[in-house]
Amino acid sequence: MELLSQIFPAQDFSLLGVILGLPAIGALVNGLFGKRLGKEAVTLMALSAIGGAFIAAVTSFCMLQHASEGAHEHVRFYYKAWEWLSLKGQGPGVADFRDVRLDVAFSLDALNATMCLVITGIGFLIHLYSSKYMEHDPGYYRFFTYLNLFVFSMLVLVLGDSLPILFVGWEGVGLCSYLLIGFWFSEEANASAGKKAFITNRIGDFGLLVAMGLLAYYVGALDWVGIDEGRGQLLKAVKIWPVGDHVPIANLMPEGVKASLNEARYVSRATLVALALFLGAMGKSAQFILHVWLPDAMAGPTPVSALIHAATMVTAGVYLLCRLSGVMVLSPTAMFIVAAFGAFTAFFAATVALVQNDIKKVLAYSTVSQLGYMFLGVGVGAFTAGFFHVLTHAFFKACLFLGAGSVIHAMHARIHDTDQSQDMRNMGGMAKFMPGTFITFVAAWAAIVGTPLTSGFFSKDEILYKAKTSFITGPDQIPVAEMRSLSIDNFVWTESMGTGLYLVGWAAAIMTAFYMTRLVIGTFLGDFKGWKIVDGWQDPHAHDAHGHDAHDVHGHDHDTHGHDHDGHADDVPHHHHETPGVDHMDGPVPHESPWQMTLPLWILGGLAAFAGFFNAGALYHITHAESLISLEHWLHPVFSSASQVVQERESAHGFFWVGLSLAIVAWLSGVLFAGWMYIQKQGVPAAQLQARFPQVHAFLFDKWRVDEFYQETVIGALDSLAEICVWFDRWVVDGILARASAFLISLVGALLRQFQNGRVQTYSAFTAFGLFLVGCYVITPHDAARVTSNHLTGKYAIAATPGFGYSYRWDADGDEKGEWDSKKFGSRAEVDFDLEVNATRVVRLQVMNALGAVNEQKFEITRPAPSADEQPALRLEMTEEGLKQARPRAAGRDAARPGIGQPSAGPTGQMRPTAPGKQHPPTLDRRAAPHGASPSHGAEH
Amino acid sequence: MNLSTVIEHYLFLSTVVFTIGAIGFLVRRNILVQLMSIELMLNSVNLLLVAFNRQHTSNMSGQMFAFFIIAVAAAEVAVGLAIVLQFYRLRATVNSDKATELRH
Secondary structure, eight states: OHHHHHHSOTTSOTHHHHHHHHHHHHHHHHHHHHHHHOHHHHHHHHHHHHHHHHHHHHHHHHHHHHHHTTOOSOOOEEEEEEEEEEEEEEOSSTTOEEEEEEEEEEEEOHHHHHHHHHHHHHHHHHHHHHHHHTTTOTTHHHHHHHHHHHHHHHHHHHHBSBHHHHHHHHHHHHHHHHHHHTTTTTSHHHHHHHHHHHHHHHHHHHHHHHHHHHHHHHTSOOBHHHHHHHGGGGGSEEEEESSSSSOGGGGGSOHHHHHHHHSOEEEEHHHHHHHHHHHHHHHHTTOGGGOTHHHHGGGSOHHHHHIIIIISGGGHHHHHHHHTHHHHTTOHHHHHHHHHHHHHHHHHHHHHHTTOOBHHHHHHHHHHHHHHHHHHHHHTTOHHHHHHHHHHHHHHHHHHHHHHHHHHHHHTTTOOOHHHHTBGGGOOOHHHHOHHHHHHHHHHHHHHHTOTTSHHHHHHHHHHHHHHHEEEOOGGGSOOSSOOOGGGTTOOOOHHHHHHHHHHHHHHHHHHHHHHHHHHHHHHSSOOOGGGOSTTOOOTTTOSTTHHHHHHHHTTSOGGGTHHHHHHTTOGGGGGGSOBTTTBOSSOOOOOOOHHHHHHHHHHHHHHHHGGGGSOHHHHHHHOOGGGGHHHHHHHHHHHHHHTTEEEOTTHHHHHHHHHHHHHHHHHHHHHHHHIIIIISTTHHHHHHHHHOHHHHHHHHTGGGHHHHHIIIIIHHHHHHHHHHHHIIIIIIIIIIIIIHHHHHHHHHHHHHTTOOOOHHHHHHHHHHHHHHHHHHHHSOOOOEEEEEETTTTEEEEEEOOOTTOEEEEEOSSOTTOOOSOSSOBOOOEEEEEOOTTOEEEEEEEEEOTTOOEEEEEEEEEOOOOOTTSOGGGGOOOOHHHHHHHHHHHHSOOOOOOOTTOOSOOSSSOOOOOOTTOOOOOSOOOOSOOTTSOOOOOOOO | OOHHHHHHHHHHHHHHHHHHHHHHHHHOOBHHHHHHHHHHHHHHHHHHHHHHHHHSTTOTHHHHHHHHHHHHHHHHHHHHHHHHHHHHHHHSOOBGGGOOTTOO
């Protein structure tokens, strides 16, 4: 042990890597190479992977036990694989900077060590079982790949040290559940069942993600240690209504309604987080609203049902709530909701199981019902009791499912139809064909109905007792930094609520006893009713003459069972004297399963019967022997922080004996009533009840019509939404955006295409026409002119466009007489003039081209008053020296020369001093150009 | 002789011939006639150039350019006739309305 502690120190416990890695390797190898490896190799790989993981789990468990002896705090082995990422952000308070580290890390403490044992142990047994059950299936290697992958994901889930890692495993098991339920996906019903499971899970996962977000925001940590330390932050109130300051439509309401609408409502943060976590657990563990996937999941192979939907995956929700028990108990409201849902689920599923005929469906609803018990236990604060029920349920339910699988395996020999071979009405009398299965099934049955001293009795009784007597008090008992009293949520857990929970659970217990006994009787006792259903089989009593033929045709299905035929092949009258199906069997006889299938049954049956003594609560109450509640002691450090607020009512002591006797009454009444109805009265009263209350029976048989309700509401709404989107896609997106625009373009194209007739003459005609238009443009006289204005100095110049053969006439003299300056058109292309401040001059220009066409243009020039932000430096007097230097500057872009107060470029880039009298004509002045001379163009200097 | 009035005659003639050629090209269906119309246009321009050259005798560019036009016209006719021949082989007609290969 010391050596092991040295190799695997508590802070770097790499055995966890071994536990996780072996199934992962198994899945990888089988997945990639399974087809080529062959059946034996695949089996060996898968079994050794899980077997190795089991051995590692046992080793870890022992090491943990060793380390916990004498330790006063919560012992945890920790293993960090690598760093993933960290989330940085702002929490609710000003000083709350969050740096939430997400590492891929795993930890082992008492709670998940136990879970690991269950997962790997029962996983190994089921792998062993499947090696025979799925022997003839063509997808053999695929099955083991998925099973190994499932075990890996489940281990990630329970071993994860933080919520994100748990979520990775959570999604992984959801995926594997989908893959395994839809294993025989060529049947549409199986594929749909797989989808249903995954989608329903996903709805729950939304809750888990919301919870993670809330925890990261409020608490700032997502790993177990961090959450435990920071959970005091959850004891503050959060305003959930109205969003913002007021409700918008409230203004339309009368005063009283408006006031109550706008009234702020608060819950504690812990309630929000706990309810979100519960939503996640609801999806995974099939509680009432999201339970619909579990019965459909029976479409998968029976070992899958045993492993996933009885022992491991569905308990992930319970594990989550147990793991975060410290957070859950901060909100008594949420805990009560959990307990109420659990109790109701237990009751509801039990009523449905009463009338089902398919063995697997009965077991499925039984699973839902028992899960309800687990949540009832967890909800009232009895975490150990709830978790113990997880363990015992894993044992007896897995045993029941594997036993049912064994029976179905045998029935398949006679009835190849899936639904018929699972129907109880075709069974009966299996006890004498499969004694081993029968005995183990009875052991598990005894546990589930609550036979005293079996495991199921202790766990269920403890839960019911705690339901009545346990409750959650306010968080003022928790020694955390900031506390608010219970009044945040205004929830008081009264004694009557506890009693209510107890009564519902007790009723469910009676029903459990009843329907399970009915199942055992229908399957194993009585006469075998399945001899009428074999394909092509004919009743030998009806056709004596054909008795021989009937035998020969079908009698050789199973050679190993054909020995029956030899006895009566030539003995036709033999049939008349014997009761068919009981004294001898026509056709293949149901037979006991091979050892790989029965050994797990024996192990699980034994555990179902005797594992109760790990936490025999009832006996402990009587004898007070500490060794009887070893599980409670083992798990005590895990739940210590939560148990501080779990209190017991004063009436608890008195209730103990009442509760014990009520539990035994429930067991006896259920079993005896079922025995009377189905053995003594051959099921006649049941048939009569069904005939008298057909609607009640139909309601229960149709599982309370929850699926139909969802179909109408949720799925119907989604279908309508899809219809609307289809309409939108077809008419708006396709119609308007795609087809209409394409149509428009093709229309324009069809129009334009008329011009393309391929004839050169047409083209040249267009060319000629275009040339003509260009010519017209060229020939008209252009009267645009360029105005150069200098507002600072008041000098303005207008230069007309030059052109071939142009002559100009101006009216630029400033008088308003409207006369032209010269009568004839001249070649002067430019005028310039000065303006005073705020003066306006209207200048008119007439342009005539060589052909005599004339165009006129008018310019209105205003000199604005100088604005306030003009640079005063312009007003500086400049010396002669500065002036000389100014000139070349105006012309070009020389580098700045030293001059007095020369500011850089002004509005026009030309600096002029304002000294009057010193004028520099900026342009050449052309006046009265001579006639006939070649036209001159106004030129800049 | 007063050259300045004579230039208008040449201008007028050249314009008329050019217009005849242009309209002939756009209207007539026979490809050979279209080719002839093109020649008419080219020659009218030649006439005009030479006429202007006669008016401004110092600048020889008019006659030079006329030579260019003659050469180019000859080359163009050669190629054009080759195309017409090939078209005839293809379509057994010289009706340009049938030359719609480049139609949409």
